[in-house]
Amino acid sequence: MGLERINLLLAGVGNEVAAMPSLHAGIACLVALYGVQRLRSPWRWLLLAYPLLMGLALVYDGEHYVVDVVCGYALAGAVLVVCSAWERARAQRPAPPGVSSS
Numbered sequence: 001m002g003l004e005r006i007n008l009l010l011a012g013v014g015n016e017v018a019a020m021p022s023l024h025a026g027i028a029c030l031v032a033l034y035g036v037q038r039l040r041s042p043w044r045w046l047l048l049a050y051p052l053l054m055g056l057a058l059v060y061d062g063e064h065y066v067v068d069v070v071c072g073y074a075l076a077g078a079v080l081v082v083c084s085a086w087e088r089a090r091a092q093r094p095a096p097p098g099v100s101s102s
Contacts, residue, residue: 022064026072028054033080051076 029051036044055069
């Protein structure tokens with residue numbers, strides 16, 4: 001079929017590190033961690049199944065390596081920590097004059 005020539009044509013075109021970190025796993029983790037942080041139901045812990053199953057599917061289907069998924073989780077955790085610290089710092093600032101705090 002002549003498909004072996006495709007490798008010659010596409011040599012050097014692909015970016016082998018473009019999937020690092022896995023943003024599919026990272027967004028799933030960010031959504032789940034945000035829900036666990038904000039919700040008060042005891043069922044909120046089931047949200048953690050979402051990023052775990054997403055990571056499993058990504059690795060099983062060969063879309064990402066395990067390290068891509070783990071780095072996506074770490075990035076999501078870092079984003080949540082930084083945003084939470086920013087929200088706490090912003091809540092402690094006094095409101096500017098003329099702005100209602102309601």
